[in-house]
Amino acid sequence: MVENGIGASVRRKEDKRFLIGKGNYTDDINVAAQTHAYFVRSPHAHATINSIDTGEAMASTGVVAVLTGDDLAADGIGPLICGVTVTSDDGEPHRAPAHPALAQGKVNYVGDHVAIVIAETLAQARDAAEKVDIDYGVLPAVTDTGSAADEGQQQIHEVAPNNMCFNWPFGEKDAVEAAFASAHKISTLDLVNNRMVTNPMEPRAALGEYNEGTEEITLHLTTQNPHVHRLVLSAFNNLAPEHKLRVVGPDVGGGFGAKIFVYAEELVVGWACRKVKRPVKWTSDRTEAFLSDAHGRDHVATAEMAMDENGKFLAMRVMTQANLGAYLSTFATMVPSYLYAFLLAGQYTTPLIYSEVKAVFTNTAPVDACRGAGRPEATYLVERLVDVAAADMGLDPAEIRRRNFIPVDAFPYQTPVVQCYDSGDYEAALDKAMAMADYDSFSARADEARTRGKRRGIGLSSYVEACGIAPSAAVGQLGAGVGLWESAQVRFNPTGNVQVFTGAHSHGQGHETTFAQLVTEQLGVPFENIEVIHGDTAKTQFGMGTYGSRSLAVGGVAIAKACEKLIAKGKKIAAHALEAAEGDIEFADGNFSVAGTDKAMNIAEVAFTAYVPHSYPEGLEPGFDENAFFDPLNFSFPAGTHICEVEVDPETGVVEIVKYTAVDDFGKLVNPMIVEGQVHGGIVHGVGQALLEGCRYDSEGQLITASYMDYAMPRADNVPSFDVDYAPTNPPHNPLGVKGCGEAGAIGAPPAVINAISNALGIKHIDMPATPENVWRAAQTAALG
Amino acid sequence: MEMKVERPIAASREKVWAALNDTETLKASIPGCDALEATSDTSFNAQITVKVGPVKAKFKFDVSLSDIDAPNSYMINGQGQGGAAGFANGSCAVTLLEDGEHTILAYHAKANVGGKLAQLGSRLIDGTAQKMADEFFSKFISLVSDEQPDDSGSEPAGNGQSGGDDKMAIPTWVLVAGLAIIAVLSVTFMA
Numbered sequence: 001m002v003e004n005g006i007g008a009s010v011r012r013k014e015d016k017r018f019l020i021g022k023g024n025y026t027d028d029i030n031v032a033a034q035t036h037a038y039f040v041r042s043p044h045a046h047a048t049i050n051s052i053d054t055g056e057a058m059a060s061t062g063v064v065a066v067l068t069g070d071d072l073a074a075d076g077i078g079p080l081i082c083g084v085t086v087t088s089d090d091g092e093p094h095r096a097p098a099h100p101a102l103a104q105g106k107v108n109y110v111g112d113h114v115a116i117v118i119a120e121t122l123a124q125a126r127d128a129a130e131k132v133d134i135d136y137g138v139l140p141a142v143t144d145t146g147s148a149a150d151e152g153q154q155q156i157h158e159v160a161p162n163n164m165c166f167n168w169p170f171g172e173k174d175a176v177e178a179a180f181a182s183a184h185k186i187s188t189l190d191l192v193n194n195r196m197v198t199n200p201m202e203p204r205a206a207l208g209e210y211n212e213g214t215e216e217i218t219l220h221l222t223t224q225n226p227h228v229h230r231l232v233l234s235a236f237n238n239l240a241p242e243h244k245l246r247v248v249g250p251d252v253g254g255g256f257g258a259k260i261f262v263y264a265e266e267l268v269v270g271w272a273c274r275k276v277k278r279p280v281k282w283t284s285d286r287t288e289a290f291l292s293d294a295h296g297r298d299h300v301a302t303a304e305m306a307m308d309e310n311g312k313f314l315a316m317r318v319m320t321q322a323n324l325g326a327y328l329s330t331f332a333t334m335v336p337s338y339l340y341a342f343l344l345a346g347q348y349t350t351p352l353i354y355s356e357v358k359a360v361f362t363n364t365a366p367v368d369a370c371r372g373a374g375r376p377e378a379t380y381l382v383e384r385l386v387d388v389a390a391a392d393m394g395l396d397p398a399e400i401r402r403r404n405f406i407p408v409d410a411f412p413y414q415t416p417v418v419q420c421y422d423s424g425d426y427e428a429a430l431d432k433a434m435a436m437a438d439y440d441s442f443s444a445r446a447d448e449a450r451t452r453g454k455r456r457g458i459g460l461s462s463y464v465e466a467c468g469i470a471p472s473a474a475v476g477q478l479g480a481g482v483g484l485w486e487s488a489q490v491r492f493n494p495t496g497n498v499q500v501f502t503g504a505h506s507h508g509q510g511h512e513t514t515f516a517q518l519v520t521e522q523l524g525v526p527f528e529n530i531e532v533i534h535g536d537t538a539k540t541q542f543g544m545g546t547y548g549s550r551s552l553a554v555g556g557v558a559i560a561k562a563c564e565k566l567i568a569k570g571k572k573i574a575a576h577a578l579e580a581a582e583g584d585i586e587f588a589d590g591n592f593s594v595a596g597t598d599k600a601m602n603i604a605e606v607a608f609t610a611y612v613p614h615s616y617p618e619g620l621e622p623g624f625d626e627n628a629f630f631d632p633l634n635f636s637f638p639a640g641t642h643i644c645e646v647e648v649d650p651e652t653g654v655v656e657i658v659k660y661t662a663v664d665d666f667g668k669l670v671n672p673m674i675v676e677g678q679v680h681g682g683i684v685h686g687v688g689q690a691l692l693e694g695c696r697y698d699s700e701g702q703l704i705t706a707s708y709m710d711y712a713m714p715r716a717d718n719v720p721s722f723d724v725d726y727a728p729t730n731p732p733h734n735p736l737g738v739k740g741c742g743e744a745g746a747i748g749a750p751p752a753v754i755n756a757i758s759n760a761l762g763i764k765h766i767d768m769p770a771t772p773e774n775v776w777r778a779a780q781t782a783a784l785g
Numbered sequence: 786m787e788m789k790v791e792r793p794i795a796a797s798r799e800k801v802w803a804a805l806n807d808t809e810t811l812k813a814s815i816p817g818c819d820a821l822e823a824t825s826d827t828s829f830n831a832q833i834t835v836k837v838g839p840v841k842a843k844f845k846f847d848v849s850l851s852d853i854d855a856p857n858s859y860m861i862n863g864q865g866q867g868g869a870a871g872f873a874n875g876s877c878a879v880t881l882l883e884d885g886e887h888t889i890l891a892y893h894a895k896a897n898v899g900g901k902l903a904q905l906g907s908r909l910i911d912g913t914a915q916k917m918a919d920e921f922f923s924k925f926i927s928l929v930s931d932e933q934p935d936d937s938g939s940e941p942a943g944n945g946q947s948g949g950d951d952k953m954a955i956p957t958w959v960l961v962a963g964l965a966i967i968a969v970l971s972v973t974f975m976a
Contacts, residue, residue: 110900
């Protein structure tokens, strides 16, 4: 048993530099001769650009350049792309309007990029940006998700009639209809999944440098996936060949999805630094982040469940309208389709599911993945519908779930919506959570609350999600433009310490600690002698980055495989040195030993021998440094039950979460402290969506929630101390036995909270965010006030 | 934003109409109004500076008048540019009704704000506009009303000129809304 190995709650290596102010974020980096960029953005949601006069801005103090879409087009840069194809019901690929990085003749949302002003100082760039004279021809705007595709709506893109990106039906429609026709009971629910602004703490930033001598561009970016950025910027945006483009994602202060995508500012900064032959730096301010970061969620849906007389689910039908914003962000099409509809079975044996997703364009910021990406939308819909079904059947919410759970002996379980769940024990998680939450004595607590004028409610959410993305063949079949394997390189230095290069990217997840634990467990090298390196295309071989709770389940396995190769090579070296047969060499706790003897060699000695191969196996390459790639065979399927208990004050509409229990199945835990931190963060993210966060555009397309005054983020006093535990099962296809954990809380929490509030008020449904105003109105309607 | 207000004024309709058409009266009623300039019989430019908290911002408004039916009613249309702070545009229907010796001034204003104004201040626009409108009318009424309040230290402005420009209606609402909007800028720049 090694110290600090798998299962140890080791304190995070990376925290020292963050805590003493020595983190190195993109905006911290300043280089000689650096200029500053400010983007001129459209104040209109929808307008033609009749003219742009940059003369006065160019003449302003300190201005180096003012560049527009014409300059970009002349250099053949762009457009931005969407990397996943969804086939619409007419057999055609989804409609993909041109997405120039700087507007060409038309703007389509408030915040759309019109020009870049580059100056010696940021203040000069801002001042000059005000002087760029743009004559707009304002057009009516479309902002509402539900009506964007209606007859007579203003058209946004010529290539997308009726503002439709795709209409994507999935499932056996006729069989579902037949099941509905003969059902004992049908439960129906209309709901909205509220639009979110992802809001990582560190705003986006880009620093571009061009070396005229090597003709290489170096881009420091706030990215979750430097190699994906480099690939897209090279292969699709024509910025520079891959070998002449270095992308570095240094310390990144949170991503939650918003930093996956290739944004206009990043491409424009990369292009502009070559054009002006000076380094160009851009850092988003908070308002720009609200305007131009990709947003999340924004669905309007109707869900129906057909049941037999025992409350057994016979069939489900879901009609969804999803807002993709003004243009397609990098992975926009995948989120409301494959990542959503393929999760609609939830934890249940529902044999028939039919889903139709209409994805629409609106004059709003592009919408793409935000922590959970599609799975929170699916889970919220399923888990809310199940509660409505329980009420319709007169069953306890826990009972209706039990009656429909996929039983523990049914795994692997093929759902009717593509996903084949590899492992799970849903009843175990439910039982444990109910015991921890003291579910059975809830009614006594509710009675007591009433004596104080409060309404107490309890809500379950039994979620499953598909992460650890993803098997390349599976996503390729679905239309993804990339493979989703991960790579690793584990390199011993001659002195025996280890550098681990991973294609995953840490922006808060603690990879430097967790991955080091994997290596210390497997190779027996002391934890402090292991350095995890990521985020630089010039250092790391390749990688798909971090999102979709994939880093450990995919990237961790790649590291383990590289370690296996080192052990195999080490056995050859040790066998030669110890004068034994390779087959007699055993490896444990960092030592190669000859079976049945006390002859042994430490792995550090083996590494030294590999670099100083004076006495070495014939034909064996020197060096102790191995690469591995891992492509998973299936998704990872974390699952669990969350139970939220609330007290609602019907007089004020204020909701207090008085108890929150989470029991999750993440397989084996490498660092339980980090996992619990992820669970806490995810739950708070989900509570934020359920109670507070709502991104709103007015009918003119103005973003009226563009600051923390109008967009409420969750704070410590919005949540209780969480009760967290686990009910693990072993995912058979994952060599480490691990499942993803980064998004689960954000997926599980929203329905738990809304189920609890609905229960407290005795109402069928309340849309998110359940702000005091909305809850008070619901209480008034329910005559509780 | 939408505002519908009726205010009784202790003056004849003709007098109120004249005051509404008098630049000096309006200028005196609107704090921060740096300039009002007629660009034709039915159009104006106005520049307003308002200091709220630590912030000063200037708005330039282009205003046009239509459907003028002296002394009963007219329409105001205006567009304001506040540079980096954003923009505003809107319309206002103004009606004067006789009510004995009083006049009821009714206006129905609709406005849209864009850019930073909307992004950072939309939550405050309605309340602020209401407050600014109240301030405007308190001053305006004190200048126009036959019942001079005790605390009125201001000189009645422009009474002697009131017969002049019948068609010249000053963009009352636009100025008021402009003030309201500008007030919000403080929030913008503090944020």
